Amino acid sequence: SVFGFVTLPKVVAIIRSQTASNVRSISGSYEQIGEHILAGRADLGISRLPLDPGLFEWAPLGSARNVCIFHPDHRFSKQTCIEAQDLAGETIVDIDPQFAAHQMNFNALRFAGVEPDILVEFDCNGHEAGYVSAGLGISITNEIIAREYAAFQLGVRPVEPSALYHYV
Template sequence: LGISQPAVSQHVKQLEATLGITLFKRSANRIVALQEAWELLRNVELALTSLDRLEASIFAMKNDEKQRIAIAAPSVFGFVTLPKVVAIIHAKTASNVRSISGSYEQIGEHILAGRAELGISRLPLDPSLFEWAPLGSARNVCIFHPDHRFSKQACIEAHDLAGETIVDIDPQFAAHQMNFNALRFAGVEPDIL
């Protein structure tokens, strides 16, 4: 920032006094951002992104440029789904479309921060934060080596997983807990690696 650490501390204290809220927890030689600081940062980023988008929009109008649309999606959608979506948007609006990739959680952040107008994600989504419409559906699959005993089965059910070590993907999502609850309902305690 080109200013000294004490000057930064003074600016932060002035900001907290002006806002009337504490942004950081201070102890000894440590300073830790509180939830209020992260919320303020998110809102400031959103405001700055909106100003950047407004400036770009005005520039595009002045120069008769096409509108730009950003779509946020996990990279797995980049192979089939996203190219189809981009082609439809481009054909119907003649807009320039760019894609932003990330995790499902990052997709939501891109939308909330205004870095993308559209996102491809998965449920559950907080209806107070997002407007959404179904795009498609997917099923969970069990992946295993071709020589595994499951290769002879057409469908793997919860009781088949008894005693199997499971590697779970994206444990932070609700689908993770739903899968394990389904196993427990079937009387199988999941063995998670």
């Protein structure tokens, strides 16, 4: 659903300029997006690798690394990169533990000796932008998702260590 903030409106504008077709947007996890396509409920979707090449045709959209998003007045705005030890004492808004991104982020923190202080856990990308813009904490996401939050005018800095995400 997060791609409905910026990316999908641009895509729909292109479709509308070239055809009179209407568009139906369906949200879900990356797994659910694949299920929608396989069941014929969707013609195309945005997902992340890995995908089974025997089931899907896909084209690369871009790769992304982890970033930290924060209120523009946050102390991180003076840094060029955020490292695990910088997160000590920070209130964190994070995706639900069932997601691999959560596990990667928190394994890196714990490896650096930092125990995360989680205020809010959410189950769908996009929810963190409101909490972070309200100054309730920081969040770790990736560059592509962070671009969807342009209207929130959040601070964004690279995070190390980082994972690499491939969107298709």
